[in-house]
Amino acid sequence: MRAMIIESFGGPESFSEVVLPKPEPGEGQVLVKVHATSINPLDYQVRRGDYKEYVPLPAITGHDVSGVIEAIGPGVTAFKPGDEVWYTPEIFAGQGSYAEYHVAHESIVGLKPDALSHLEAAALSLVGGTVWEALITRVNLQVGETILVHGGAGGVGHIAIQIAKAAGARVLTTVSSHNAEFVKSLGADVTIDYKQTDYVEAVLEATDGKGVNVVLDTVGGDTLERSPLVLEQLGRVVSIVDIATPQNLVEAWGRNASYHFVFTRQNRGKLDDLSRLVERGLLKPVVGATYPLSEIGLAHARLEQKSNGLRGKIAIDVTA
């Protein structure tokens, strides 16, 4: 099978195409012909070596799969050859998704929703699972609450807007002005141009000075430190961006705030939860650009650019 590997950590040029034997499914595993994968900030962080103690080299990385089951190992009961499936490969364990074939334990695999193409499903698995974990499992977003989604036009943000709306929340989101209409079409109630205005002031203005119940941090920087300034009493911050910059949280006590730090965990249940929203028309990932597997380095380079003009996600067509 064709695969893109890295032999050393570094820039987007670190990938090289190789031909490797097709893997075989073991006990409880399925062999999937990968039709599409996707890229995430996690992918370039892994590539450049942020997690090098967890990633033995050479490595096939990549954290999204949409494809078709080609074979099943002993003991597999949930799937059969020909099933269309999607999932996030186990992070820091085994082969990633930048390859024509992938094996995974059946417990982390879901049946792909029919309403999504392989490119769309691959664009949703990791970010959808992350948003579900953050907003539903961890902060338990409630109907009628108000949420601030940082970076609403991005890979995580554009999914968070849709899931928060589906949960019955009012959604405020920060975007560049040229993306305001885009995020409104996804359901955002209030857009804040973070380049033109201080978002703290804008949030307080949009909430009659009360602030929001939940902040989703997809951007890092000083978001943890400033979040109490936009939180109601007992508000919650949930962050998916690990940063090493010390944060002064002294304002958090007076708000009785909670902070939830999320590093995605995978399971089939979450994929099925996402599928229900997709099938009901409440959730659809936006694929802003598509690259062939052989150009994965170019795709990485684009995602890493600060002003990349992207809306939603970059998908990778593995059949191209």
Next chain:
Amino acid sequence: MRAMIIESFGGPESFSEVVLPKPEPGEGQVLVKVHATSINPLDYQVRRGDYKEYVPLPAITGHDVSGVIEAIGPGVTAFKPGDEVWYTPEIFAGQGSYAEYHVAHESIVGLKPDALSHLEAAALSLVGGTVWEALITRVNLQVGETILVHGGAGGVGHIAIQIAKAAGARVLTTVSSHNAEFVKSLGADVTIDYKQTDYVEAVLEATDGKGVNVVLDTVGGDTLERSPLVLEQLGRVVSIVDIATPQNLVEAWGRNASYHFVFTRQNRGKLDDLSRLVERGLLKPVVGATYPLSEIGLAHARLEQKSNGLRGKIAIDVTA
């Protein structure tokens, strides 16, 4: 009535004794003859000016009341004169408890448990409410979980040990070695002498390398930053000590940790919850020292000393 007031923020010598008119209960309020009050780190923080924007001077401070209802205002339905009651006066609103009389809205007042003296009840109201808020309301400590209580011999710590045990948790706690037997008598399973050993190593050793589910921070310093090192996956940190020192939380994401910041809120329900544990013999505050109201400054000075030899709380006898 006699009262201890501060006319300017400063050291323990800032208190002076004055005689003021007895307050009168308004709509929904009760007038309480104060038998006992207590002191907490919050009290010396208020006295020295940490919250000066919320405390107009001159001020009667103090955050614990145990006493007897002398009169009730219009509309009061839950209490009658002669009822023994306990509560935490509303923080940053109205008069505090360092006085012979106090008025409060009935909604924050509870019937004092018979099993406690006024000195004991006054020693429990604020710290008990804080621990209940932290461990039960906010982190939802579960039967079978393991908790690390920092500062187990202190005012908050010695109550936290008892409530955590009553909730069915295994309790590890940091203490000076001379307090090890004391906290064991309250129910602590494992004591860690933080002066002799690194508590992170000690916690991992006592939990077969797995860590704890919950950390209660009553000490500040770098506890927020180091807590992920002793946490299991999805562990929770709850802190009642607001600190302005920036904290590097980069280890929190990998543990999927949550942090809860608590600044006590008062209500009758929490007092009644505490009373049930007291009446069942599961919770009893320890009064390590008692001072008369006129010596409140000496009591403050003692609590502020790092090595004050105290176990549990300082109570103030307002009838002396």
